[in-house]
Amino acid sequence: MNILEIEGLRKKFGAHQVLDGLNIVVPEHSVFGFLGKNGAGKTTTMKIVLGLLKADAGEVRVLGEKVEYGQTSTNRFVGYLPDVPEFYSYMTPKEYLRLCGRITGMTDKQIMRKSEELLELTGLKGVKKRIGGFSRGMKQRLGIAQALFNEPKLLICDEPTSALDPVGRREVLDIMEQVREKTTVIFSTHVLSDVERICDRVAVLNDGKTVMEGTLGEIKERHRKNSLLIEFTRKESMDRFMEEPLFRQLLKQSKREGSQIIIHTKDIEQAEAEIIRGLNETRLMPSRLEILEPSLEGLFMEAIQ
Numbered sequence: 001m002n003i004l005e006i007e008g009l010r011k012k013f014g015a016h017q018v019l020d021g022l023n024i025v026v027p028e029h030s031v032f033g034f035l036g037k038n039g040a041g042k043t044t045t046m047k048i049v050l051g052l053l054k055a056d057a058g059e060v061r062v063l064g065e066k067v068e069y070g071q072t073s074t075n076r077f078v079g080y081l082p083d084v085p086e087f088y089s090y091m092t093p094k095e096y097l098r099l100c101g102r103i104t105g106m107t108d109k110q111i112m113r114k115s116e117e118l119l120e121l122t123g124l125k126g127v128k129k130r131i132g133g134f135s136r137g138m139k140q141r142l143g144i145a146q147a148l149f150n151e152p153k154l155l156i157c158d159e160p161t162s163a164l165d166p167v168g169r170r171e172v173l174d175i176m177e178q179v180r181e182k183t184t185v186i187f188s189t190h191v192l193s194d195v196e197r198i199c200d201r202v203a204v205l206n207d208g209k210t211v212m213e214g215t216l217g218e219i220k221e222r223h224r225k226n227s228l229l230i231e232f233t234r235k236e237s238m239d240r241f242m243e244e245p246l247f248r249q250l251l252k253q254s255k256r257e258g259s260q261i262i263i264h265t266k267d268i269e270q271a272e273a274e275i276i277r278g279l280n281e282t283r284l285m286p287s288r289l290e291i292l293e294p295s296l297e298g299l300f301m302e303a304i305q
């Protein structure tokens with residue numbers, strides 16, 4: 001079942017076409033990374049999904065139910081963490097969650113049970129400090145606790161880790177990993193290492209459209225560069241390798257950088273076999289021979305050019 005489906009979404013601010021036929025599908029129980037450079041339209045998309053902003057065209061469905069601007073009934077399935085969550089700074093986290101529970105009409109018993117569970121999950125149990133004295137990381141964690149209060153099927157987080165130090169980031173990512181069993185998580189980010197750490201699927205937004213979508217494995221496979229890296233620590237070995245007639249054909253599509261050479265080829269398995277055979281015959285021994293995997297960062301930069 002898909003938790004979120006976005007089809008042909010368009011949104012213009014003045015003359016600026018921010019979303020230009022955006023399509024995204026988010027399956028249930030995934031952690032979905034929503035990537036794009038500054039101003040790509042990530043927050044705009046999230047606001048449309050929450051029914052807070054009117055799209056010019058297109059359709060958004062949460063658990064198959066159509067999102068209507070201004071009618072936030074689909075938000076009963078959704079928890080939202082804005083990029084800078086705001087709280088009453090004079091309250092303690094427990095008091096704040098109690099207020100959230102009261103607003104949603106829960107009984108005192110339900111509020112108590114849910115608060116305990118979420119304060120435990122977010123590492124804020126026993127914190128007596130007022131929110132005004134919280135670090136950014138603590139505020140983000142409390143924001144997640146708040147967003148999870150009504151047990152949403154979908155948690156949408158707008159750049160939850162961008163302003164955090166490595167420890168704060170790790171804490172937030174750990175929470176997301178823990179909740180994925182019950183809740184699908186979508187988060188926008190610029191931090192590609194965070195995506196590599198916890199996302200199953202990603203979509204990259206550029207010029208108002210999805211320019212890359214799928215699991216990380218699928219994306220890397222689709223964009224596999226078919227490159228082989230060979231390294232010789234000794235210069236004489238490198239020179240012999242470069243001059244060896246056995247490798248001449250392969251070296252036509254190659255780039256040398258110091259002690260390394262990168263060979264590009266259409267058939268990586270055949271090229272690798274040829275090189276191993278040639279190395280055997282010539283008794284040349286490289287210090288490194290590997291198929292290069294494309295990095296997410298490299299693919300991202302390519303996608304948003």
Ligand SMILES: Nc1ncnc2c1ncn2[C@@H]1O[C@H](COP(=O)(O)OP(=O)(O)OP(=O)(O)O)[C@@H](O)[C@H]1O
Pocket residue numbers: 013014018036037038039040041042043044045
């Ligand atoms: N209410 C608005 N009125 C006019 N322009 C807007 C409005 N909201 C957003 N924009 C513009 O739309 C574009 C997309 O903004 P949005 O905040 O969705 O991008 P983003 O991908 O979330 O960027 P960031 O990573 O910087 O948060 C930007 O150029 C922004 O200036």
